[in-house]
Amino acid sequence: MTIAEYIERLFPQFEPALKTILIENATLRDFQGGDMLMQTGQNMRSTVLIVEGMVKLYREGEDGQEFFMYYLQPGNACALSMICATKQETSQVMAKAIEQTKVLMIPIALMDKLMRDYRTWYYFVIETYRMRFEELLFVIDNIAFKAMDERLAFYLKKQAGDLNTKELHLTHSEIASDLNTSREVISRLLKKMEQAGEIKMYRNYIEYLA
Amino acid sequence: MTIAEYIERLFPQFEPALKTILIENATLRDFQGGDMLMQTGQNMRSTVLIVEGMVKLYREGEDGQEFFMYYLQPGNACALSMICATKQETSQVMAKAIEQTKVLMIPIALMDKLMRDYRTWYYFVIETYRMRFEELLFVIDNIAFKAMDERLAFYLKKQAGDLNTKELHLTHSEIASDLNTSREVISRLLKKMEQAGEIKMYRNYIEYLA
DNA sequence: TAATGAGTGTGACAAAAGTCACCAACATTG
DNA sequence: CAATGTTGGTGACTTTTGTCACACTCATTA
Numbered sequence: 311m312t313i314a315e316y317i318e319r320l321f322p323q324f325e326p327a328l329k330t331i332l333i334e335n336a337t338l339r340d341f342q343g344g345d346m347l348m349q350t351g352q353n354m355r356s357t358v359l360i361v362e363g364m365v366k367l368y369r370e371g372e373d374g375q376e377f378f379m380y381y382l383q384p385g386n387a388c389a390l391s392m393i394c395a396t397k398q399e400t401s402q403v404m405a406k407a408i409e410q411t412k413v414l415m416i417p418i419a420l421m422d423k424l425m426r427d428y429r430t431w432y433y434f435v436i437e438t439y440r441m442r443f444e445e446l447l448f449v450i451d452n453i454a455f456k457a458m459d460e461r462l463a464f465y466l467k468k469q470a471g472d473l474n475t476k477e478l479h480l481t482h483s484e485i486a487s488d489l490n491t492s493r494e495v496i497s498r499l500l501k502k503m504e505q506a507g508e509i510k511m512y513r514n515y516i517e518y519l520a
Numbered sequence: 521m522t523i524a525e526y527i528e529r530l531f532p533q534f535e536p537a538l539k540t541i542l543i544e545n546a547t548l549r550d551f552q553g554g555d556m557l558m559q560t561g562q563n564m565r566s567t568v569l570i571v572e573g574m575v576k577l578y579r580e581g582e583d584g585q586e587f588f589m590y591y592l593q594p595g596n597a598c599a600l601s602m603i604c605a606t607k608q609e610t611s612q613v614m615a616k617a618i619e620q621t622k623v624l625m626i627p628i629a630l631m632d633k634l635m636r637d638y639r640t641w642y643y644f645v646i647e648t649y650r651m652r653f654e655e656l657l658f659v660i661d662n663i664a665f666k667a668m669d670e671r672l673a674f675y676l677k678k679q680a681g682d683l684n685t686k687e688l689h690l691t692h693s694e695i696a697s698d699l700n701t702s703r704e705v706i707s708r709l710l711k712k713m714e715q716a717g718e719i720k721m722y723r724n725y726i727e728y729l730a
Numbered sequence: 731t732a733a734t735g736a737g738t739g740t741g742a743c744a745a746a747a748g749t750c751a752c753c754a755a756c757a758t759t760g
Numbered sequence: 761c762a763a764t765g766t767t768g769g770t771g772a773c774t775t776t777t778g779t780c781a782c783a784c785t786c787a788t789t790a
Contacts, residue, residue, distance in 0.1 A: 377665070402654060426639070432632075439653075443603060447613065447656075450589070483736090494740085494777095497738065513738080513785085704749080
């Protein structure tokens with residue numbers, strides 16, 4: 311697909327002049343599953359719009375845990391790349407493609423103009439902030455108020471929803487890393503969930519029931 | 521102080537025309553310590569700028585815990601009031617004045633125009649989002665990766681910094697509520713910190729040493 | 731096919747955190 | 761000053777979570 315096609319499909323609400331300016335100035339970039347889009351301490355030079363694939367945003371722990379925050383999907387923008395790009399600040403989080411992913415890179419130099427001249431862009435940016443803010447609040451809610459069993463249940467539900475599948479291809483270790491706990495804890499809790507009829511466990515994947 | 525004086529003092533970077541429009545349209549509102557500025561589920565009708573006092577932002581737990589997120593001080597804006605105001609969404613967090621507090625209320629109807637016409641306003645909004653986003657990331661870091669003793673140490677340090685005093689007028693229960701744990705746990709950890717020479721404990725307050 | 735490594739199961743134990751019960755010190759107010 | 765409520769201290773106990781050790785099953789590949 312061309313840049314124009316992506317924009318037409320994923321951002322139909324943008325006014326025509328905005329689409330034109332994006333088409334003229336954005337560049338398309340490819341990432342393979344596992345590639346990093348953003349790393350702690352890195353300076354952002356562009357605002358990033360996801361147009362294909364899936365990006366995992368996480369906070370990295372001391373021993374390489376990948377504490378899960380949220381996914382970005384086609385049509386989403388990376389709120390942090392907007393913020394960091396605007397202020398030339400370094401990012402505090404990691405963004406990793408979890409499958410073949412394509413993104414539009416918008417040069418930061420353009421941000422001011424877009425915000426001033428295009429109301430649909432401005433609304434899009436605000437909405438992006440709002441959604442990510444809310445995601446972070448959910449994350450905080452979970453770790454602040456809930457025990458591991460509830461957090462795990464919420465996590466699986468969110469995975470099933472975000473990835474739009476009942477077959478969750480996650481190992482126990484991956485889940486443990488995402489929730490910053492140990493594999494054994496996850497294994498035990500999953501067993502309980504299976505006994506309660508909420509999931510079925512297989513090798514290398516979990517079936518989420520209802 | 522008048523609205524004009526507050527704006528001149530706390531937002532000197534705003535361009536003159538922006539100051540004028542704010543002076544014409546903002547209203548000053550008073551809160552007493554303990555008053556709520558914002559409650560879960562409430563619709564925002566204005567963007568809020570703090571000009572005097574101190575506001576505590578927190579997430580409310582099931583039994584009334586006030587899980588602490590951050591303080592807003594004079595010169596800060598409430599990021600959530602901007603977001604919610606713009607999108608007419610309801611807020612997920614609580615904001616409470618912890619002392620005599622004055623705020624400027626900017627009608628949401630004005631936000632679009634301000635963002636488009638005044639670059640210093642736009643920068644201010646972006647910077648507000650960025651700072652609050654970062655605060656939330658710190659909160660997540662702490663609860664996700666750290667044990668209670670470290671969280672408590674960080675909490676006390678932050679209080680001393682934000683409130684700009686070594687005399688922290690906090691009861692053990694208040695701290696426990698802010699960190700979503702029990703008073704006993706806090707009492708014990710504080711004792712350890714005192715033995716380690718990091719603090720001194722008195723009735724109703726704690727002295728933070730360096 | 732033997733060897734290797736990843737994924738998972740599990741029991742035993744340790745550490746951290748939460749709960750309960752009760753006491754004592756202090757402040758406030760009738 | 762007596763009564764009451766708030767604040768803080770502490771021991772005993774439970775629950776949750778984390779750690780360690782080891783075993784077993786698969787899949788891959790030398």
